[in-house]
Amino acid sequence: MLRLRPYRRSDAEYIVSWIKTERIFRFWCADRFENYPITADDLNDQYENSEGAEDVFHFTAYDEQGIAGHINIRFPNKNDIDTVRLGYVIIDDSRRGQGLGRAMVKLALKYSTEIMGAKKVTIGVFAENAAALNCYLQSGFVQSGDIEEYSINGETWNCLELEYTCQDA
DSSP states (O other), X not given: OOEEEEXXXXXXXXXXXXXXXXXXXXXXXXXXXXXXXXXXXXXXXXXXXXXXXXXXXXXXXXXXXXXXXXXXXXXXXXXXXXXXXXXXXXXXXGGTTSSHHHHHHHHHHHIXXXXXXXXXXXXXXXXXXXXXXHHHHHTXXXXXXXXXXXXXXTEEEEEEEEEEEOTTO
């Protein structure tokens, strides 16, 4: 059974080890890090020292086999506590295809709505990342209509804006 716990600095070694290619790296972080590859120290430094770091909550997913994934939840607008955003979603590359991504997203949605009181949860996903897009759609997200273009390694990628609205909202 998958569970979430607060992120620990020591989790960074696992997380960065799952990012085996620059394509996966960009699917995961878009342009939030300048250079690939990143180290555990790079990840921890961003989490601790970036602007707005106090408004981001980082989680590690785990089960009986150990650490399985990572996700964060943040307030994209300090004046809107009814909306949160998921980000940096990643599953251990050796365990992909087992439904862990969907399970982790469902846990994050539950935390967002039941604990944080969010009425809406948003996430961005590249259309080119079909597995992640499918995971989010199966988790109850719908496309909001907004598309942002990114230039990634000479290619143009479309980032789709998705949202999940709490049924009690």
